Every structure is written in C-alpha cells, then in structure tokens.
Amino acid sequence: MEYEPVIGLEVHAQLLTKTKIFCGCSTQFGAAPNSHTCPICIGMPGILPVLNKKVVDYTIKMALATHCNINRENTWARKNYFYPDLPKGYQITQFAEPIAEHGYVDVEMNGGKKRIGITRIHMEEDAGKSIHDEHQPASYVDLNRAGVPLIEIVSEPDIRSAEEGVGYLRRLHEILVYLGICDGNMEEGSFRCDANISLRPKGEEKFGIRAELKNMNSFRHVQRALEYEIKRQQYILESGGEVIQETRLWDDSQGVTHPMRGKEEAHDYRYFPDPDLVSIVVSDEWIEEIKKTIPELPLEKRERFVNTYDIPPYDAVVLTTSRELADFYEETVKNCRKPKIASNWVMGDVLGHLKEDKKDIEGSPVSAVSLAKMINLIEDGTISGKIAKEVFEEMWKTGKEPKKIVEERGLIQITDTGSLENAIDNVLKTNPAQVEEYKQGKEKLFGFFVGQVMKITRGKANPKLVNELLKKKLSAS
Amino acid sequence: MELNQLTIHELQKKLKNSETTSVEITEAVFKRIEAVDDKIHSFVTLMKDEAFEEAREADKEIQRGNGGPLTGIPIALKDIMCTKGTRTTCGSHILENFIPPYDSTVVKRLRDAGAVFIGKTNMDEFAMGSSTETSYFGVTKNPWDLEKIPGGSSGGSAAAVAADQCIASLGSDTGGSIRQPAALCGIVGMKPTYGRVSRFGLVAFASSLDQIGPFTKDVEDCAIMLNAIAGYDPNDSTSVHADIPDYTEYVSKSIEGWTVGIPKEYFIEGIDPEVLSAVEAAIKEVEHMGAQCKEISLPHSEYCVAIYYVIAPSEASSNLARYDGVRYGFRSDAGRDLMDMYKMSRSAGFGDEVKRRIMIGTHALSSGYYDAYYKKASQVRTLLRKDFDEAFRTCDAILTPSTPTPAFNIGEKMDDPLQMYLCDVFTISCNLAGIPGISVPCGYTEAGLPIGVQFLTGHFEEGKLIQIASAYEKNATLERRRATI
Incomplete structure (x- = not known):
C-alpha cells in the first residue's frame, strides 16, 4: 500500500525585543546566569506582569505577513505545570483566544507553489534553563531566558513530505528575519521547531495516529528526522502494527528518533484565563500602523x-x-x-x-x-x-x-586604433609561421594572436577593437 | 483619651497644632501593643525601630509645614503586603523567612504620604479563612471577647485597630476578608472597586477578586486612607485609569432622596436574630435620614458561595504554584529527587486549609471538569454582575447585613469548612461583581459583641459609599463602645 505522510509543524520564534515580555529585563543572549532577572521574571510573591507592547507589534507584523486574521480582542491564559525553570509554576501564554488565526504561506516547491495553512499564531513567555551537573548530584537554574517573548506559529497538517516541511520552515524563517522581528538563530534557540507526523493510506481522508517530534536544531535535522520518522511509521504500518501516540526525540548522531523517557505521563496543563492581564484590543489604526512597517517579502x-x-x-x-x-x-x-x-x-x-x-x-x-x-x-x-x-x-x-x-x-584600456594597429603589426611580424598556418585554415590560432596582443599591451587593449582590427589585418595581408 | 485611641483626623489636628508629635503617638501605640498583644496577638512582625525613625522624620516634615493627612500616623499592614526589607509571611510557614526586595504599591503610596509603619498583622494563611485561625503564627483573638475569633482573613489588622494598637490598618478582601472582621471587631472596613487600588506587591490569593482596603475607627478616616491608596498603577494592568475624587468631601453629606435597595435574598433563614434586628434598625435609621428603602432582588445571590469556591480556589491553585522551594521560601531537604522536593516542601510548607483549596482549584481546572466548574462559575458570575447592574439602575446604594452572625468561639468552625465558608455569604457577591462595599458598626449583641451593616454601591462609586456610611455613622442614634481588654 502507498502511504502519505501528514505533517504539521509548530515553530517557536524568539522576538527581537530589547526587553522581556512582562518586565523590563534585557533579553540579550549569553549574559552571566541570572543576571537578567528581577522580582517579576523570578516570580516573587505579589508581583504582576505588565505587557511589553512591542511584542504585540511584532506579532501583528508576522500575522499580517502570513495573511492571518487578527483577533481584535484576544486574551492571555495560564498554562500550569511544575518545573524548576518555570518560576511562577505556570507559563503566561494564549490559549482559547490567540492573537491571529487562519493564515497561510506559499512555499516554492520544484518550480511550483504549495500553499501551507497557518492555524494560529500566539504570544507567550519563554521559560528559563535548567543545567544539570553530571559530576555532582546538582542542577542549576538560569532564569535569564524566563520571560523572553516568543511567538508560536502552528501550521495546518498540510505538509506531505520532509522537503515540504523544510521548505515551509525556511519560508517562515526568511519572513521572520526579513521582518526584523527574530534573529533566526537556531543554535541559540531563537527559532525552534517541533513536528506532528502521521501516515495514512494514500486517498484516505482520516488521519493516522501521530507522533510528536522534538529536539531538531537545524533545517537538516528536521529533514532527516522527518524522513526517518516517515520510514519508521511506514515500516510499523506495513508490518501490521500500530503507531503509538507519543513524543519522540531526534537523535542526530544516531540518525533515529526514540521515545522521550521520564515524561510519559500526560500533562494536564489546566489552562484558564490569566486574571492578572487584561485582554488585548487591536484597533484598525494599530493594524494600519503596523502594515506600513512591513517590507516587501x-x-x-x-x-x-x-x-x-x-x-x-x-x-x-x-x-x-x-x-x-x-x-x-x-x-x-x-x-x-x-x-x-x-x-x-x-x-x-x-x-x-x-x-x-x-x-x-x-x-x-x-x-x-x-x-x-x-x-x-x-x-x-x-x-x-x-x-x-x-x-x-x-x-x-x-x-x-x-x-x-x-x-x-594606468589600467585604462587602449582604444586608440593607431597604437593597437602597431601592436598587432608587431605580433604578426614576430610570428610569421602562425600567420601562415592561420591563412591555411587553422582559424583556432585567432585566439593566440589576441592573447599575444593582450600580452604586449598588458591586458589593457580593448578586446573588441583588437578582434576587429586583427580580423581586418589577417584577411588583408 | 490616649493618643492611640484617636482617629487619623483627630491626630492630624493635634499634629498640626503642635499639641503632640508623631513620636509621641508612636510611643503610645507601642505601649499599647506591649500591654495587650500577648492576649490578642494582632501582630506577626513589629517594625519598632523603623517606625520611630519614620516618626522622627514625619515630625520634621510637619515642622517644616509639609505634613499631609497621613504624615506621622502609625499604620499596621496585613502581612500579605510586601514590605521592602521586612519579612512578609502571608501567615504561612512556606514564607516564614521571606524578605521581599520591593514595596507593594500601597506601601509605597502610604510611605510617600508620610505614614509610620508599625508592623505586619496576623492573617489566615494566604488569606484563606474567615477567622484568622489558619495562620501558621497562631490565632488572633477578638478584642471584645478573647474567647472569640476576630474574623478573617484580615483578623490581625481588624483587631489591631479595634484594640487601639494602631490608628488605622490595611487589609485585603477576596470574599469579605476586610468587611467581615471589621463587622466582628466593631470598626469600619472597606473593599474598594476591583481595579481602584493597585494589587502590585499584594501576595495573590485569587487575582480576579483580591482588593486592598482600609480598616479605620470611623468613616472619615476611611476616606483619608482611600485618598492615599487609590489610583492607577502602571505596575498593575488591572488597575483602572479613572479620576480619583477627594473622598473626604463625601463625609457628612446628606443622603436625602436616595433610594436604598434591601435585597430580599440577604435576609434568609439562619441569620442570627440579634444581627437581624440590628440591621433592621439600621434600615429604619437610613429611612429617617430621608432615604427611601425598597426591597429588591438579586436573583443569583444563592449561587455566590458556590461560584466563589470554584473561582477563588482555581486561581489560588495557580497563584500558589510558585511556592515550590526552588527560589525562595521554605524547602524541605528530605527529598531524594525533584518530585520529592516539591511534594515535601509544599506538604510541610502549607497548612490544611491552603492544601484543601489548592486541591479544589486544581480539580476545578482539570480537563474534563473545567467546563462544568470554572467555566460555568464564570458564566454565573457574569449573571450576578448583571443583577447588580440592574439594581443600581434604580438604587443609589444597597444595604445588607455584613455577616450572618456575630463573632463565634475560637475553634468552633475549624472542623467544618462548609460552616466556615458560609461566614462570607453576604460579602462574597461584592468581590464577584467587582463593586465596592463597606462595613460599619450598627449595634451590639446582648453579650456585647459588635454587629456590622454593609453598604454597597456601583463600580467606582466609593464616594457615594463613603457618603451613605458617613451619614449613617453620624446620624444614627447608636451607642458607641470601645473594646476593653
């Protein structure tokens, strides 16, 4: 049976704002651990988030560039889970009412264009980073990244091959960088991608059981991981098995995906509206203002x-x-x-x-x-x-x-016919044997004469003139 | 009368006329604290050294002629408001040693107004309770009867004012935590409109309901305190850009010609007969003052407690997730791995009532239950808000009992959470609707316990609230008593 891959991609792009999404701390990468933190992004008791308007500006920009509908009133939600690098015990994100929905991008594929739908774009804060010390039983937490603004761009399951997936990613990447809202650095994590992938018999409407792929840190990783996963699932289906719905990590050194260990238990994030933030109301004027700043893509x-x-x-x-x-x-x-x-x-x-x-x-x-x-x-x-x-x-x-x-x-080209003629005469005189051969039909030697003229003039002779004059002289003599 | 027994406006005159100094007032306050706080236990942390420093500074300002209405006035803060450099426990073991590196906005505003902070008051742990019995730091007692609870959760702030251990205090009110203890301690307590006072630096219990407000000895003082703390704060996105009038201008104004709504749903079975008759007397007094009282209906009132005990614990379960032992606060070192550390720190760090509410809230938000609980509660909350909008179309204010009963015995309801939750049956609606409310004393039981009457007005109508409360306070023929310890 022929199978068709169904792929959807989730992209997290870090926005290039100077300060974090809900406080005034710097977003600069690479600073000493926990030096870009304050009571707000550390999640101390009693603190409250205040939205950085630039984050909304940038997100609207991306939404317009990808033909999305902007939700004129959109809201914040809390995603609750415990992890040491998540200071408040919840992430502020958008859930039920994201800022943008129903967009698309056109991807150039083999000379043609393929349109890939965008389900939604929403804003959220990044978490910090946990660093595990392998030599002692200790873990460290760096909260510099906690509160750095992200947008999540979720595609429709419109992608049908690894190439299309990478084409789509490159397209998003290119737009983000063109808009000047993301530096696109995949190594530093400014542009991250997860994939949902399933297979179905060709012609079938219903989706198969999907796996979620993580830990792909470059376009090449995405390409290889998707190719691998397509083969893996195909093998399972062809041998009568069933794909398990799970999260799998790409291991680039071994070129395989394997199930994520330790975090099997399904999370219940208990999303609910964040009562600390008011809804974002986007006016026509605001959209028009942003439109003016969008360059040609x-x-x-x-x-x-x-x-x-x-x-x-x-x-x-x-x-x-x-x-x-x-x-x-x-x-x-x-x-x-x-x-x-x-x-x-x-x-x-x-x-x-x-x-x-x-x-x-x-x-x-x-x-x-x-x-x-x-x-x-x-x-x-x-x-x-x-x-x-x-x-x-x-x-x-x-x-x-x-x-x-x-x-x-003194590199000016010699265009003076007189001096060029002298040079040509000189060449013809010193190479009588070649002139004879040329006349007998060895026309290839024409290039030799041009080369000799150029040599004498140290390359400054106008080649067109040399050609003309040389032809004339050779046919005349 | 001793200095610590006076009101803000009385002391303000004395300070202005150089009849006393802030240092003298502060001395009187600390003398009183030293004399009675062993019995009452209003305070978790005293700020004596800082207080005298601030008092001396205030005296200098007054001498220079720069004194404002609160310059040099000793004020107590509920231990839920962050104070830079002074520990803020929220009544919890988990924050026992937490010293904030920032002031909450209200503290900053009062500081700028020249107030003298004398200490942090006891409270139910994370403001979850109606009796101040769930505090990690022990029970606070009612100054009118040491066998009784002072109400809660801001019991320490209420008791401190009632026992003259300070001139005024701040509390926070999520479902009645200012108005209920004010009623049970015989003082004035107000919860402003949601968004009127900044919540920045207020340790969150239920963010969509929490609001800071004053405890004072009379309504005029309440207006003075509100003047100082109200107003937009760029650090709190839910604080509202709106003009703040001078609330003292509403003091002593007539309410002649007003229409006052008496919601029939608030005069239910189970209400204490002495409370009922005191509130009925208050209705008559209000009519005497030229207002027309009419029965109204707030049809969704019966759902208030149910809505509240879905929404407040839901928000709390998320708000309290940050107390995980990772960055600050109590951490158990008995755990073997991360999960252990979380579980053991939170199990040992939180008390029973807090754990109960975290579990209720976690359940109400979990997938499969969200629609039936949180979402449904939010929808009914909107209906309740509409009840009030409808009522205020024809009423200037609403009058209800503040509490169904006077202060009850310590320990009486600790084993029966549902009975405890019903203590707030008359105060919760105000938080859910976001409107302002005030409790003022309206009489005493035969046993000598104070009773409070609650007034409610529309959003951002604190002026009218002060007006009716002040009119009632000034004109009602009411015996005034002082708690004797």
Missing part, C-alpha cells in the same frame, strides 16, 4: 526581480536571501542599469569575497555605488572585464574608488 521580491530586471529565477533566489543583500543588488542596478551584469558581480565576486572573509553584506568594503561605478567603467570601455577583476580586488582590499585605482595603476 522575499517571495514577492523574487518575482519582481525576475520580472523587472529580467534575471534568471536562480539569480533572484540568491540575491534575496537577505533583505540587505537584495538592497545592495538593487542599489547597484540603480547606479549602473545593467541588471544581469550586476547580478553576476554580486553573486560571484561580492558573495565569494564575503564568504572568504566571513562577513555579511553589511560588512562589504565595496559599496553598491562603487561596484556600479566599476561596472560603468567596463561598459564605457574604460577597462576590460579582465582588468575589472584586478580593479575589484584592489577595491576590496583598500576600499578605494574604481576610477582612482584605474588611474593610479
């Missing part, structure tokens, strides 16, 4: 790049991997009006050098305007493409303007 940008700049879709994908890179490209095009040539330079030389130097586009020593100026020098014949590579190297090293480098080094 990657998918739309890609389509626009292909349409207006007439560059291949592959180029558009590479150039839109970050908002800053896309801006750099557009700034270059604006100043040189050669979209494809600009694309080649940005994708090739700029990105190559950045990778070598381990820098982001913001750290590029060559500005978009300088790059455009250099492209202009090629276009107006001042330098050849080959010389341009040399100029670019120098620009990268020194940050100097291309024109200055060309002048200082």
Whole structure:
C-alpha cells in the first residue's frame, strides 16, 4: 500500500525585543546566569506582569505577513505545570483566544507553489534553563531566558513530505528575519521547531495516529528526522502494527528518533484565563500602523526581480536571501542599469569575497555605488572585464574608488586604433609561421594572436577593437 | 483619651497644632501593643525601630509645614503586603523567612504620604479563612471577647485597630476578608472597586477578586486612607485609569432622596436574630435620614458561595504554584529527587486549609471538569454582575447585613469548612461583581459583641459609599463602645 505522510509543524520564534515580555529585563543572549532577572521574571510573591507592547507589534507584523486574521480582542491564559525553570509554576501564554488565526504561506516547491495553512499564531513567555551537573548530584537554574517573548506559529497538517516541511520552515524563517522581528538563530534557540507526523493510506481522508517530534536544531535535522520518522511509521504500518501516540526525540548522531523517557505521563496543563492581564484590543489604526512597517517579502521580491530586471529565477533566489543583500543588488542596478551584469558581480565576486572573509553584506568594503561605478567603467570601455577583476580586488582590499585605482595603476584600456594597429603589426611580424598556418585554415590560432596582443599591451587593449582590427589585418595581408 | 485611641483626623489636628508629635503617638501605640498583644496577638512582625525613625522624620516634615493627612500616623499592614526589607509571611510557614526586595504599591503610596509603619498583622494563611485561625503564627483573638475569633482573613489588622494598637490598618478582601472582621471587631472596613487600588506587591490569593482596603475607627478616616491608596498603577494592568475624587468631601453629606435597595435574598433563614434586628434598625435609621428603602432582588445571590469556591480556589491553585522551594521560601531537604522536593516542601510548607483549596482549584481546572466548574462559575458570575447592574439602575446604594452572625468561639468552625465558608455569604457577591462595599458598626449583641451593616454601591462609586456610611455613622442614634481588654 502507498502511504502519505501528514505533517504539521509548530515553530517557536524568539522576538527581537530589547526587553522581556512582562518586565523590563534585557533579553540579550549569553549574559552571566541570572543576571537578567528581577522580582517579576523570578516570580516573587505579589508581583504582576505588565505587557511589553512591542511584542504585540511584532506579532501583528508576522500575522499580517502570513495573511492571518487578527483577533481584535484576544486574551492571555495560564498554562500550569511544575518545573524548576518555570518560576511562577505556570507559563503566561494564549490559549482559547490567540492573537491571529487562519493564515497561510506559499512555499516554492520544484518550480511550483504549495500553499501551507497557518492555524494560529500566539504570544507567550519563554521559560528559563535548567543545567544539570553530571559530576555532582546538582542542577542549576538560569532564569535569564524566563520571560523572553516568543511567538508560536502552528501550521495546518498540510505538509506531505520532509522537503515540504523544510521548505515551509525556511519560508517562515526568511519572513521572520526579513521582518526584523527574530534573529533566526537556531543554535541559540531563537527559532525552534517541533513536528506532528502521521501516515495514512494514500486517498484516505482520516488521519493516522501521530507522533510528536522534538529536539531538531537545524533545517537538516528536521529533514532527516522527518524522513526517518516517515520510514519508521511506514515500516510499523506495513508490518501490521500500530503507531503509538507519543513524543519522540531526534537523535542526530544516531540518525533515529526514540521515545522521550521520564515524561510519559500526560500533562494536564489546566489552562484558564490569566486574571492578572487584561485582554488585548487591536484597533484598525494599530493594524494600519503596523502594515506600513512591513517590507516587501522575499517571495514577492523574487518575482519582481525576475520580472523587472529580467534575471534568471536562480539569480533572484540568491540575491534575496537577505533583505540587505537584495538592497545592495538593487542599489547597484540603480547606479549602473545593467541588471544581469550586476547580478553576476554580486553573486560571484561580492558573495565569494564575503564568504572568504566571513562577513555579511553589511560588512562589504565595496559599496553598491562603487561596484556600479566599476561596472560603468567596463561598459564605457574604460577597462576590460579582465582588468575589472584586478580593479575589484584592489577595491576590496583598500576600499578605494574604481576610477582612482584605474588611474593610479594606468589600467585604462587602449582604444586608440593607431597604437593597437602597431601592436598587432608587431605580433604578426614576430610570428610569421602562425600567420601562415592561420591563412591555411587553422582559424583556432585567432585566439593566440589576441592573447599575444593582450600580452604586449598588458591586458589593457580593448578586446573588441583588437578582434576587429586583427580580423581586418589577417584577411588583408 | 490616649493618643492611640484617636482617629487619623483627630491626630492630624493635634499634629498640626503642635499639641503632640508623631513620636509621641508612636510611643503610645507601642505601649499599647506591649500591654495587650500577648492576649490578642494582632501582630506577626513589629517594625519598632523603623517606625520611630519614620516618626522622627514625619515630625520634621510637619515642622517644616509639609505634613499631609497621613504624615506621622502609625499604620499596621496585613502581612500579605510586601514590605521592602521586612519579612512578609502571608501567615504561612512556606514564607516564614521571606524578605521581599520591593514595596507593594500601597506601601509605597502610604510611605510617600508620610505614614509610620508599625508592623505586619496576623492573617489566615494566604488569606484563606474567615477567622484568622489558619495562620501558621497562631490565632488572633477578638478584642471584645478573647474567647472569640476576630474574623478573617484580615483578623490581625481588624483587631489591631479595634484594640487601639494602631490608628488605622490595611487589609485585603477576596470574599469579605476586610468587611467581615471589621463587622466582628466593631470598626469600619472597606473593599474598594476591583481595579481602584493597585494589587502590585499584594501576595495573590485569587487575582480576579483580591482588593486592598482600609480598616479605620470611623468613616472619615476611611476616606483619608482611600485618598492615599487609590489610583492607577502602571505596575498593575488591572488597575483602572479613572479620576480619583477627594473622598473626604463625601463625609457628612446628606443622603436625602436616595433610594436604598434591601435585597430580599440577604435576609434568609439562619441569620442570627440579634444581627437581624440590628440591621433592621439600621434600615429604619437610613429611612429617617430621608432615604427611601425598597426591597429588591438579586436573583443569583444563592449561587455566590458556590461560584466563589470554584473561582477563588482555581486561581489560588495557580497563584500558589510558585511556592515550590526552588527560589525562595521554605524547602524541605528530605527529598531524594525533584518530585520529592516539591511534594515535601509544599506538604510541610502549607497548612490544611491552603492544601484543601489548592486541591479544589486544581480539580476545578482539570480537563474534563473545567467546563462544568470554572467555566460555568464564570458564566454565573457574569449573571450576578448583571443583577447588580440592574439594581443600581434604580438604587443609589444597597444595604445588607455584613455577616450572618456575630463573632463565634475560637475553634468552633475549624472542623467544618462548609460552616466556615458560609461566614462570607453576604460579602462574597461584592468581590464577584467587582463593586465596592463597606462595613460599619450598627449595634451590639446582648453579650456585647459588635454587629456590622454593609453598604454597597456601583463600580467606582466609593464616594457615594463613603457618603451613605458617613451619614449613617453620624446620624444614627447608636451607642458607641470601645473594646476593653
């Protein structure tokens, strides 16, 4: 029988606010344990939470970018459970009335688009971190992360393969980072993903029994874990068994999922409305205000790049991997009006050098305007493409303007027909054997002559002119 | 009269006229505490050194001519309000040694107003009780009869005012915890509208019901205290942005032409005959003052206790989860693992009544029961609120007994939680509806125990509440007594 995977993903994204969701403590990662805490995020008696409005701003932004309905009145709830890194014994979250519901994102799959539904987006506070000492019977609690704002994005069970799952994740990740509301760092836990996955016979409407997957810390983990889990469940079903509804952890080193131990007992979180917080009322004005701050999103940008700049879709994908890179490209095009040539330079030389130097586009020593100026020098014949590579190297090293480098080094292309003719004559004179061979039909030698001219002129000869003149001379003599 | 027996407004005049000093008043208060607190046990923690320091500071301010209505006045705080640097126990073993690094907003406001804090008063553990018998720190006794309970949960704050161990005090009221002990101790006690006074720094029992309010010797003092503590607080999202009038302006105003509702559901079987006749007399007095009293109905009243004992324990079960022995408070070191540590710390740290309510609340919120209990209770709570909205369409105020009985014997109801819960049958509705309520003395039983009458008004109408309570207090022909210990 052919089986079809049914996958839904739950993504937790840490919002890039300066302060925590319900107190004024810093959200900065990596500080000394418990240094970013106060009576509120430690959960001392009598303290009360006060909502950070920025958290709502950011969440509305994400909700709009993913075509969600914003619930004009949404509420807070408490999720109750005991754990040492959960200071109040409950997490403040949204339950019955989340801020946003019924959205979607389009994911590019094999040239086509697949629409994946978003069930809901809600806001909540993060818990702290427990650190277990392996050498002594002790555990430590760091509450710096307690109260850091998160949004949880729950997808519809619309995903049908590991590739689609990862495509969806990349898309969410890209939007969050484009919006500037999440740094997307998966290693530091700013972007986390859990999966619900089940199999059903192809054509069947009813869902099968699902497993929940946790502990996937990169896109690659998600890909491998989903692939593994599909195979595992398929094997069970094909051998007549039943999938157990449980939480399973991905073990990347062994490439398997295994059941989570110790926490089998089903939690009853006893959700109820948090009486310490009032409901959030979202006005039309608020939504309009946020709408204005939403930039063009990657998918739309890609389509626009292909349409207006007439560059291949592959180029558009590479150039839109970050908002800053896309801006750099557009700034270059604006100043040189050669979209494809600009694309080649940005994708090739700029990105190559950045990778070598381990820098982001913001750290590029060559500005978009300088790059455009250099492209202009090629276009107006001042330098050849080959010389341009040399100029670019120098620009990268020194940050100097291309024109200055060309002048200082005397790299201006020779376009003076007289001096080029001299050079060509010289070459033909010193290589009579080759000229003879060429005339007898060995046309491949044309390149040899061009090379010799370039050598004499130290690369500065205008290649187009050299071609023209050379052809003329060879046919004449 | 001794200084400690006077009211805020009387002392304020004396201070202004340099007839006395804050240090003298504070001395009188501590003399009284030293003389009688062994018998009454109003206090868990005394703040003598700080108090005299504050009193000296207050005297300087008064000399400079900067004194306000509360400058130099000795005030006691229920031990549920966090005080920076002074332990705040909430009457519980689990917080026995908890010293908050912050002041609650009310404490900050009173501090800014120049008040002198003399100590933290005894209370039912986590404010769960109606007799101050569930405190980890022992029972508080009624100054009118040391065999009797003072009411609760703010029993220490009520007894301290009734026994002149302070000039005024603050309590908290979740289902009657200010008004019931005020009635049983023969003083004035008010629960303001939910949202009128900041809850920041008030150790939470049931967050949607808790509200801080004053205990005073008369209604004018109540207005002075309310002036100081009321108002929006950015640290409490449930506190309300609304103008705060000068409540003392409502003192001594006439209630002629008012309509006062007498809800028939509050005159039920089981009400003590002496309480009933005192309250009936109060109704006549109010009519004498030119108000029209008419019978009204609050049809959902019979569900109040049931709603309350679902909602309050539900919220409490969550609010008290933070006392887990991990970060502060009592931790049992007998446990072998994390679960053990939780169980043993909480088992040893909480008393029976607290555990009972945590269990009730946990059950009411659990899946499969939530709809039948918590959700249903919330829905009926909305209906109850509508009862009051309806009543206040035609009534300026509502008058009821504060309690069904006068103070009862220590130990009498400790083994019968249901009987204990019924002590709040007349005060709970006010918390559920979020409206303000006040209890003022309206007579004595033959045995000499005080009886209270309760007035209720609409949301944020504390002014009218002061007005009717003050009118009643000033004009009723009522014998005034003082507790003798």
